[in-house]
Amino acid sequence: MRILxxxxxxxxxxxxxxxxxxxxxxxxxxxxxxxxxxSFQRQPFDALVLDWMMPRMDGPDLARLVRxxxxxxxxxxxxxxxxxxTEDLVEGIAAGADDFMTKPFDKDELRARLHAAERVIALExxxxxxxDDLEQALSEVKTLRGLLPICMYCHSIRDDRDIWERIEExxxxxxxxxxxxxxxxxxxxxxVKPMLSELxxxxxKKAI
Amino acid sequence: MDNGTxxxxxxxxxxxxxxxxxxxxxxxxxxxxxxxDAEAQLEVLRGALxxxxxxxxxxxxxxxxxxxxxxxxxxxxxxxxxxxxxxRLQETEGLAEALAVAEQAFERARAALASI
Numbered sequence: 001m002r003i004l005x006x007x008x009x010x011x012x013x014x015x016x017x018x019x020x021x022x023x024x025x026x027x028x029x030x031x032x033x034x035x036x037x038x039s040f041q042r043q044p045f046d047a048l049v050l051d052w053m054m055p056r057m058d059g060p061d062l063a064r065l066v067r068x069x070x071x072x073x074x075x076x077x078x079x080x081x082x083x084x085x086t087e088d089l090v091e092g093i094a095a096g097a098d099d100f101m102t103k104p105f106d107k108d109e110l111r112a113r114l115h116a117a118e119r120v121i122a123l124e125x126x127x128x129x130x131x132d133d134l135e136q137a138l139s140e141v142k143t144l145r146g147l148l149p150i151c152m153y154c155h156s157i158r159d160d161r162d163i164w165e166r167i168e169e170x171x172x173x174x175x176x177x178x179x180x181x182x183x184x185x186x187x188x189x190x191x192v193k194p195m196l197s198e199l200x201x202x203x204x205k206k207a208i
Numbered sequence: 209m210d211n212g213t214x215x216x217x218x219x220x221x222x223x224x225x226x227x228x229x230x231x232x233x234x235x236x237x238x239x240x241x242x243x244x245d246a247e248a249q250l251e252v253l254r255g256a257l258x259x260x261x262x263x264x265x266x267x268x269x270x271x272x273x274x275x276x277x278x279x280x281x282x283x284x285x286x287x288x289x290x291x292x293x294x295x296r297l298q299e300t301e302g303l304a305e306a307l308a309v310a311e312q313a314f315e316r317a318r319a320a321l322a323s324i
Contacts, residue, residue, distance in 0.1 A: 008271060009245065009271060009274055009275040009278065010241045010244075010245050011238050011241045011242045011245065011275050011278050011279060012274065012275065012278050014234075014237060014238055014241055015227045015228065015234075015238060015278065018228075018229075018231075018234060019229075022229070051274075053267055053270050053271065055267075081274075082270070082273060082274040082277060103274050103277055103278060104223055104226075104227065104277045104278050104280075106226065107226060107227075107229070
């Protein structure tokens with residue numbers, strides 16, 4: 001994963017940077033929330049590891065900004081802080097964090113939580129793609145909604161350009177549907193059978 | 209390392225090894241960073257206390273508590289926590305004394321880190 005670490009303590013930045021690189025991640029560090037926000041706007045990250053209290057912009061404020069930015073793919077936010085009360089956890093999650101760890105942290109626990117983060121990221125992004133597909137499908141369906149003028153005799157439809165089209169052509173142009181010719185039972189009785197009967201009679205006459 | 213009392217450890221070597229994976233170079237670099245940053249932050253903390261900027265006392269002490277805990281300087285971390293709590297509660301009484309205790313704990317942590 002590409003991970004952005006924001007912490008004002010240089011020691012924590014060094015330790016996190018070393019450990020996350022050892023885990024196989026690509027790491028960038030920022031010395032406060034504002035620097036992290038500027039970095040986040042410049043390039044995509046899969047996960048953010050944020051300290052809580054930082055100069056210029058704290059972790060919860062940064063989490064709120066990231067969550068308000070709908071234009072980017074989902075990014076996992078892990079708050080890593082020495083604050084440890086239930087109220088802190090609730091506030092951090094409410095601000096947009098997905099997970100919460102307290103300092104000093106255990107290396108194996110951090111690795112395990114980042115594994116879980118990878119699963120959440122994959123799931124969120126798959127879900128986002130499905131939503132995009134659905135929205136695309138809905139936008140195509142919408143082209144067939146509304147009041148369409150249809151001829152009460154031949155059933156042709158008048159399109160946006162004021163041209164009358166056969167109904168099957170109109171539907172084919174405005175949807176994913178394609179048509180294949182067939183004969184319904186009613187038309188078979190009413191039209192095809194008399195036609196076959198006429199043809200049979202003509203053939204018999206010619207034979208005589 | 210023990211400070212000779214039953215109180216918290218001056219330096220919790222297990223925590224330092226946990227943070228660094230026992231890598232000697234990384235331990236040295238981390239110790240140097242901690243000491244340099246803590247010295248600078250202590251200057252800020254003293255200035256904030258002198259000028260009654262209690263919110264800043266709270267914020268800086270919180271940072272020092274975290275960085276001390278990260279290197280295993282448990283005694284210093286607890287002493288900075290006492291300063292942080294007073295700052296959070298805007299409690300100026302005993303704040304200078306709490307800071308003096310934290311500075312002494314930091315000096316012991318610095319000496320312990322230098323002897324690694």
